[in-house]
Structure formats: structure tokens, C-alpha cells
Amino acid sequence: MHPDWYYSAYLKIGIGIHHGKTPIFLRKYIESEYAKKNGFIHTILCTSTLMEGINTPTNKLVIYDAPRGTFELNNLIGRVGRLNPQNPIIGKIQILDKETINLYDPNQWIELNILYETNEILTKSHEDEILYLDKTSLDGKAEENIKSLETELTEKFTISMSEIIEAGIEFELLMKFINNFETITTHDKERSVINDIKYKLLRNENSYLQGMKIKSYSFSDKYEQEEYIFDAVYFLIINGGKMKPIIDKFEKTYNACVNDINIFIDTLFQIDEFIKFKMMKMISIFELFSKKQLLDNVRNRAFIQSMYMIESYYDSPDGFDRILSDMGIPKEDIDNISNKICQYNDTKGTENKLLRLKTEKIFQDLSPFSKKIIEEI
16 A cells, blocks of 8 residues: 555554454455464454454453443453463453443343334434335325425336335435436536535545545545545546555645555545445446436436446456455455456366466466465465
């Protein structure tokens, strides 16, 4: 990513940083090395998600913040002292605040039994709960909103609500898309389409903006009127998720200091998730409108191209992108590997294709993370 990225500095001294925003290739590397008897990682700074999601035994645990409850605390404690099943030792736990110590009272722990499900609407997405969970609102306003949108869809686009439900489209996103349909689908440039999706359709989802400190780094919806705008969302999409060129461009554009670079890299991972899990919701809408022949290849060219760009961000036509990503292969290597192994038609199984890759010149150009994963198959 960058020689001054703080992850690199910590890894060099055997400390891994592991949380929800850590890229998957680093997470897998940290988990693997920590589990080895003579692995490179001796300490992990992590959230409780590391302990919840996978079996990560340890001999020592420091609990810095209070867990969310006794169940989580019990789960954390249960990981300690299990590093060597053949010769178990008593693990050491350090609790740094009184609130957590007060949670540790086995007499207060209870078994939870689910006795019934509620029909009450529990989220802000009232319409979605009614459409997909057959619930009803108390005041009937959500049902009115659904009826209003249903009428508009039928009259303007000949789309039924059953088609919306079958496609699994979120009500609020669809409503905003319909309200901005004429504008967002007729832009001349893809960048304008992406900008509208961010600010007109998904403004409430812009959590990645919290990572930016300096206004000139922001992804303003008025980028054409400002002198310095660095739209990392657009750059990341057109680069297929490859972060290194975006970081280099950012550093060169702003002559950024180390602290700003670190903030920017952390924000890039938020943007990556925003594209994968928020912007990707647009694809089901796009597919439905395309299926109904509501989009013109000339008039709606930029919108159609933008949708293809978002769609291809996480999935490749050969299907290897997601498999390789789940294995922990960094994005920077995925395209090169995918392009090569898709030629191995006479070899079955992704792992066998990767093993065959070891004999190719391309193997030497891969990152240490990818080499390590392939060598350990």
C-alpha cells in the first residue's frame, strides 16, 4: 500500500492489527502466522470480532474495553489457554477496567431461549419489513408509500411490485432512483453518474467520509466547481479496486504527509466496502430496468457503463475474483492470477490451477502474501 502505512511498521515488529476494516489478505496472514508455533506474529491488536468469527486460541489476553455483555466476555475468556491441546497450560487474562470485572460473575449468566418472534417493525426500513417480512405498520403510512410507488412503477415503467420483491430491491433506494431517473440515467459522463449515486441515492450511507480530515480531500457533489477534488470512489471503481495507484495519485496530488496518507488508506478500505455492499445494490435495479427494455444504449450510455463498472468491481466473468479474494489473495494480484489460470482449461479445481501457477514466470512477480498462500496449498 505504502511504505509509511502503520500496518507495515507494526508487522515488521511482529504485531498484527485485526478488525472489520482490515483487508482480508492481511487478516488471513495475521491469523495464520499467529497460530503457527514459530510464526512471525506474536501479538494481535484486535476487536472482539477476531475471537467471535474464528477459532483463535491464545495463551494471553488483555481486555482493554468492556465487552458488550457477559456472553461476549465468556467467549473471549474461553479462547485462553488452548494454544497447545496436547500440553495445555493455564492462560493469563488481564482486565483493565472495573466494568468488565463486574461482568465476570458466573452466577449472573443465564441461558437465553427464543420464545416468540415479534411482528412489530423494528428498523427504519418500514417499507422493506412490510414487503419482505409481511409485517404491518401502526399508522399505515408505510403502506401508503408502497402503494404510491407501485402506482408510479406501473404507470411509468410497467413494473409490478412482485417484480421488485423478486429482485430483492430496497424500497428507499428504488424510490430515490425513480425520483432522479431522468437525471441520473442521461448524464454524459460516468463520473457524474457515480457522483449522483453517492449523493442523491446513498447519501445516508456515506460513512467513509468520516475518515477524511481535510476538506480538499472530500468527495464533494460539486466537484466541477472546485479546484481540488480527489474522488477516490470513482478512481477506485475505474481501477477495479486496486488501491496502490490511488494512493500514489493522492500522495502526488496533495504532497501529503505520513499522517494524511494513513488516514487516506484507512478511508479507502471504507470506500471499498461502500462500493461492494452499498453501490452494488444498484445492480438489481439496473438489471430489472434493462430486462424491461427501459434503457437506451445511446441515450443512457454513461449510466449503463457505470453499472457495468460497479458490477465488475467485485466479480469477474470467469468467477475467480471472489474465490481468490476469499482465499486471501490481495486485489493487486488477483487480476494477473485470474487472467493466467483461466487458460488452464485442462486442469480442474482452483487450488490445482494455483499450484500449476508456481511453474510460471508470473509467480515470481506476485506479492509475498499470494506466494505464501499458494505455497501452503
